[in-house]
Amino acid sequence: MWSASVFTLYPDMFPGPLGQSMSGTALGNGLWSLEAIDIRDHGLGRHRAVDDTPAGGGPGMVLRADVLANSLDARLAADDPRPRLLLSPRGETLTQKLARRWADGPGIVLVCGRFEGVDERVIEGRGLTEISIGDYILSGGEIAALTLLDACVRLLPGVMGKLESGEDESFENGLLEYPHYTRPREWEGRSIPDVLLSGDHAKIAKWRRAQAEDLTRARRPDLWAARETE
Numbered sequence: 097m098w099s100a101s102v103f104t105l106y107p108d109m110f111p112g113p114l115g116q117s118m119s120g121t122a123l124g125n126g127l128w129s130l131e132a133i134d135i136r137d138h139g140l141g142r143h144r145a146v147d148d149t150p151a152g153g154g155p156g157m158v159l160r161a162d163v164l165a166n167s168l169d170a171r172l173a174a175d176d177p178r179p180r181l182l183l184s185p186r187g188e189t190l191t192q193k194l195a196r197r198w199a200d201g202p203g204i205v206l207v208c209g210r211f212e213g214v215d216e217r218v219i220e221g222r223g224l225t226e227i228s229i230g231d232y233i234l235s236g237g238e239i240a241a242l243t244l245l246d247a248c249v250r251l252l253p254g255v256m257g258k259l260e261s262g263e264d265e266s267f268e269n270g271l272l273e274y275p276h277y278t279r280p281r282e283w284e285g286r287s288i289p290d291v292l293l294s295g296d297h298a299k300i301a302k303w304r305r306a307q308a309e310d311l312t313r314a315r316r317p318d319l320w321a322a323r324e325t326e
């Protein structure tokens with residue numbers, strides 16, 4: 097079974113929203129598994145301290161290398177094949193391609209940072225790969241971890257209602273998705289484009305493709321350029 101182990105100071109944040117809807121049903125049906133491990137179980141002293149002041153000075157606190165490493169070592173077998181990912185604004189940005197790669201594997205190990213971040217030595221010493229969910233700063237890695245998990249879990253076999261609904265989506269083919277419509281046929285003076293009501297599936301596919309291309313060119317020149325060079 098595809099399994100996720102999340103190291104966090106806030107285990108109660110999991111499964112959180114992933115316990116609802118498609119991913120929640122799939123979790124209940126054993127299509128994937130999730131364990132949230134409290135890093136503080138390996139905290140030091142009476143107060144179970146996990147952080148300390150930054151070497152060299154400056155604001156905030158840093159998650160200690162020894163505490164995090166002890167937590168990882170206690171819960172992960174040396175031959176655990178899953179990629180070990182640290183949520184971090186410095187990392188490679190999460191993409192659909194990465195989500196699909198991880199979904200196709202045995203699962204993932206996620207480490208959620210807090211405070212100013214994590215002691216650099218544990219990133220090196222435990223081979224953590226930094227992954228960002230975008231160019232902005234969150235207060236902790238938990239919501240980023242939930243985002244990354246959601247992107248992976250919905251791709252697991254049996255999780256999504258229809259297999260197709262994975263393949264037509266934005267980014268899967270390097271394009272943004274075409275616009276959607278449903279009933280009613282007329283709404284506030286706006287109609288569904290005629291072609292979608294024509295029943296001509298080849299024509300519909302062609303129209304959708306053209307819409308997707310126009311949208312991508314207009315909104316995401318970076319994606320459009322990347323396609324042309326592929």
Ligand code: SAH
Nearest residue numbers: 183184209212213228229233234236237240
């Ligand atoms: N001082 C750091 C930010 C720390 S934010 C810096 O300037 O880069 C605290 C934690 O939140 C991080 O350790 C990380 O785990 C998480 N986090 C914040 N923003 C994130 C993002 N965009 N993607 C993934 N994780 C993020």
